[in-house]
Amino acid sequence: MFVEMAYASEAAEGAKGGLEATLGAVYPNPAAIWPTWVAFIILFFLLWKFAFPAIIGMLDKRAEAIKESLEKAEETKVEAERLLNEYKQQMAEARGDASKVIEQGRKVAETMKEEIVAKANEEAAALVAKAREIMESERKAAVAELQKSVAEISVAVAGKLIGEKLTAADHATLIDKYVAEVGGLNDN
Amino acid sequence: MNPLELLPGKIAELVHELSVLPYNNMEGHVTSPWTLTNYVVWGLIALVTTMIMFIVVANREKKQIALAAQSGDVTALAPAGRLVGALEAGVEFIRDMATDVIGPKDGPKYVPLLGTFFFMILISNMFGLIPAGKSIGGTIGGTVALALISWLAFVWIGFSKNGAYGYLKSLIPEGVRQMPPAGRIILGGFIFLLEFISYFIVRPLTLAVRLFANLYAGHIILGVFSGFVALFWPIFEKDLAWSIGGVGAGALALVFLILMYAFEVFVAFIQAYVFTILTAVYIQSSVHASEH
Amino acid sequence: MEGSIVEALVGLSAIGKGLAYGLAAIGPGIGIGIVGGKALEAMARQPEMAGRIQSTMFIAIAFTEALALLGFVLTFLL
Structure with a gap:
């Protein structure tokens, strides 16, 4: 298969000789070596001085930024949870307070109502008592008046009947005696 | 005429073209080191692309x-x-490789060197996969140049980090150095010889030849299969049996060509990776030479 | 007569080249197979270490491959 090639290359190499002829396809061609070196050096300096610092700096910066963002997010989450708990607690407290206030109001209203009712009852009772007192005193006055007039009338009637003029002093004692009698009657 | 009779000539042509083709001299051999070869032109295209x-x-x-x-x-x-x-x-990827292989303390320093190897070989390999394109790794000159840079780097690092005596001493294992004088000289000398060859000759040689052999073999395989397709396809003017057989063989070769092309894309990546990681390993062994 | 002897020598040289590379590739072929198989085993056992095993595997393959590559160079030198 390679016979023709071998012929061709033998023929060509016959004139050349040396290392190139011995090595054939593995002859390291200087025409390929030095351009590779030049290319490598150019690329190496470009990457070393310019490209890699920028790209690696970018990678580091980005990693840092992501880490910071994650940390911040974690902090925010914890903070949010704390706030939520706080609000929940406050809400519960407010609810408790409100029910307490309502309860208190109800109690106050209750006591007020009781007070008012008691006062009204008292007043009514006082009114009734006063009225009864007045009635009593009036009745007593009327009775006293009646006794007096009855006594006078009876004295007058008795005087007339007896026909004897009573002295003023006798008059008075007589009246008192009657009054006492009538009073005693009245007391029964 | 049997198309298979054309094949040896085609393959010889292909091998010849892939070996030492000068850009402007179809006669076969590079006459001066300043000749502009196909490989150099495609290498410069790859370099400019990478830089941009x-x-x-x-x-x-x-x-x-x-x-x-x-x-x-x-x-x-x-x-x-x-x-x-x-x-x-x-x-x-390169940074992680450097910190992984060389160590977190010394690794980051060598990232630009390893990155230059990786991107130069990878992008050049990609250009080599373009039909009629050439990779700088496809010629032994280019791979020898790269391997020499790698060799220079790890030898320089070894000498500057450990001193000449410390670096050369580290080629002999610790246990042998502790032996009585007779064993130390005989066994130590033997091991030193072996290790010296392995460190300073086999390492750069295999770096260069590995890259070259993989890409060269890949290009030859692609060339042979596309040659099969081209050889078998136009046999329509012959009799029917030849035509059917030719088209069938051509289609089979085309399928293999496509599969091999996919494999060569994989090889392009793997070889850039292997060259870089081996350079990293060699640098690591130089940096930590005095520790073992 | 002269031509046929040259042709025979060229043919023998081609056979020699084929044999040289073929023989040189046997050992590394087996070796790379062992390396790859063991690496797969290790990766299946400890999937979390797959990255490190893989890079170590590539290094081991590279060292094994060196022998085959020397054979490859030898093929051109013959």
Whole structure:
């Protein structure tokens, strides 16, 4: 298969000789070596001085930024949870307070109502008592008046009947005696 | 005429073309080291492409960092586009490899060196996969040049980190150095010879030949299968049996060609990776030479 | 007569090249198979270490491969 090639290359190499002829396809061609070196050096300096610092700096910066963002997010989450708990607690407290206030109001209203009712009852009772007192005193006055007039009338009637003029002093004692009698009657 | 009789000639032509083709001399051999070969032209195209990609990406990232620092808005640091993302992934890959292999303390220093190897070989390999394109790894000259740079790097690091005596002493294992004088000289000398060859000759040689052999073999396989397709396809003017057989063989070769092409894309990545990680391993052994 | 002897020598040289690379590839082929198989085993046992095992595997393969590559170079030198 390679016979023709071998012929061709033998023929060509016959004139050349040396290392190139011995090595054939593995002859390291200087025409390929030095351009590779030049290319490598150019690329190496470009990457070393310019490209890699920028790209690696970018990678580091980005990693840092992501880490910071994650940390911040974690902090925010914890903070949010704390706030939520706080609000929940406050809400519960407010609810408790409100029910307490309502309860208190109800109690106050209750006591007020009781007070008012008691006062009204008292007043009514006082009114009734006063009225009864007045009635009593009036009745007593009327009775006293009646006794007096009855006594006078009876004295007058008795005087007339007896026909004897009573002295003023006798008059008075007589009246008192009657009054006492009538009073005693009245007391029964 | 039997098309198979044409095949040896085609393959000879292919091998010849892939070996030492000068850009402007079809006679076969490079006459002077200043000849512009196909490989050099495609290598320069790959170099310019790589440089443009990195300059564009680095400029954009610098602008983004400045913007983010100026406005304090971290959303300016978000990845901007596919090219940026791809290069960043590559750079991060190299950085992780360096810290993983060489160590977190010494690793970051060698990232530009390893990155230059990786991107130069990878992008050149990609250009080599374009039909009629050449990879700088497809010629032994290019791979020898790269391997010599790698060799120079790890030998230089070894000598400057450990001193000449310390570095050469580290080639002999600790246990042998503790032996009585007779054993130390005989066994130590033997091991030193072996290790010296392995360190200073086999390492750069295999670096160069591995890259070259993989890409060269890949190109030859692709060339042979596309040669099969081209050979078998136009046999319509012959009799029917030949035509059917030719088209069938051509279609089969085409299927294999497509499969091999996919495999060569994989090889392009793997070889860039292997070259870089081996350089990293060699640098690691030089950096920590005095520890073992 | 002269031509046929040259042709025979060229043919023998081609056979020698094929044999050299073929023989040189046997050992590393087996070795790389063992390395790859063991690496797969290790990765299946400890999937969390897959990344490190893989890079170590590539390094081991590279060292094993060196022998085959020397054979490859030898093929061109013959």
